[in-house]
Amino acid sequence: MDYQVSAKTQTALDEALKIAEIKKGVDFIKDDSQNTLKDQLELVVIPAPTFQEEERAKAVAEKFRKLGLEDVHIDGIGNAIGLYRGTGKGKPIVVEAHMDTVYPKDTVINPVIGDDGFVRCPGIADNTSGTAALMGIIRAFKETGIKLNGDIFFVGTVREEGMGGFGGIEYFLGEHKDIAACVCLDGVQVGKITYQATxxxxxxxxxxxxxxxxxxxxxxxxxxxxxxxxxxxxxxxxxxxxxxxxxxxxxxxxxxxxxxxxxxxxxxxxxxxxxxxxxxxxxxxxxxxxxxxxxxxxxxxxxxxxxxxxxxxxxxxxxPAGSLGLNDPIVEAAYAITKFLGKEPSFNEGGPTDAAFPICNGIPAVCLGSGDVETNSHSAENERFPIDGMWRGPQAAFLLAILCSGIDGKVESIL
Ligand SMILES: [Zn+2]
Missing domain, CATH: 3.30.70.360 (Alpha-Beta Plaits)
Incomplete structure (x- = not known):
């Protein structure tokens, strides 16, 4: 693809990767991926059709609490929220994934790990993968002790699919008017960057x-x-x-x-x-x-x-519809990070994701895949998730969150 990342964004990433804690966080996410898979397998069996996410939201909030996030709660619409405190030198950012699935409450969910290295069951990819990835990212911040300039809200949102109309993220952003950027995890293919709002x-x-x-x-x-x-x-x-x-x-x-x-x-x-x-x-x-x-x-x-x-x-x-520019810093950064992770980035043409609301409301946001390679979703028989490489999605989101917020005296915010 004929696409150029500006020197400014590339330098920001290169400089960040020279910092030992950041490098350590990236490696940690890979080493820790069995724990993230465990989170994924625990969450996937809790039914969470759109508008009926309560049980899964409780489980997500419980995981946030155990991982030591602050002010963990379920908000007025049902989003599970936890705060990872920054140094107070910047505005907060959001790292989020939707919790709801397209499957009715009585769907039999029995995850099976195949010889081919894929886990199969309804909802394993879309979007239990993204929700579990949040836990891996939180552990990486905890493990390295990295404090960003701004707080990070980790959010499991409701109402992304079907008739939900992105109600969860809309509600959250309505309650938090000072968000500087949103990193959304949905879909599996790392480097498939959604920067438009359909x-x-x-x-x-x-x-x-x-x-x-x-x-x-x-x-x-x-x-x-x-x-x-x-x-x-x-x-x-x-x-x-x-x-x-x-x-x-x-x-x-x-x-x-x-x-x-x-x-x-x-x-x-x-x-x-x-x-x-x-x-x-x-x-x-x-x-x-x-x-x-x-x-x-x-x-x-x-x-x-x-x-x-x-x-x-x-x-x-x-x-509403909207689009960031292809050379908006957050889009460039997502591209450069994907390259660093050894994958070929691509841009999604639109696509309904939780990134839609922030994009339309002037908040820089992209949606990234939460695993490695493209898989099927929204199909009870065929939905599957590749274990090999599953660390790449959370690694990308971890790095993008750092670049968006910055670390005082070490990494300047790209925004
Ligand atoms: Zn999804």
């Missing part, structure tokens, strides 16, 4: 009519299911840019029931997900989709000229 709107649209008999009421009323279908057909034709990546999907279409196969339904419902890595195309697409809904209702109403199809839109959440 904006998103997910909504439900209800179409309403009178409803009646399929035969007897025909011609006397409009059909809300037909109005929904007209709207969906129009939505399907909407053109969006490839760059910045902009997408839409009608993800749910529901009306009627088996008993009503001979009925004009009184209501139809669709759900739509829209995303973009920039705000302007996201808003433009959203306006076109909402116009398609309006037009679908109007055309179905006019087709019969009797009753009026009405609709309402319920937006589940709106996540």
């Amino acid at each position: 904006g998103m709107t997910t909504c439900m649209v209800n179409f309403y009519g009178i409803g009646g008999h399929a035969y007897g009421a025909f011609g006397k009323m409009a059909n809300p299911l037909h109005a929904a279908a007209r709207a969906v057909a129009k939505i399907a034709d909407i053109q969006v840019p490839a760059v910045p990546k902009t997408t839409y999907c009608v993800s749910n279409f529901h009306a009627g029931n088996d008993a009503g196969v001979h009925a004009i339904v009184p209501q139809a419902t669709i759900k739509i997900n829209m995303r973009s890595n920039q705000m302007e195309p996201l808003l433009k697409m959203k306006a076109e989709i909402y116009k398609a809904i309006e037009d679908g209702c109007r055309e179905e109403t006019e087709r019969w000229g009797k009753d009026t199809i009405t609709y309402d839109i319920h937006e589940y959440f709106n996540v």
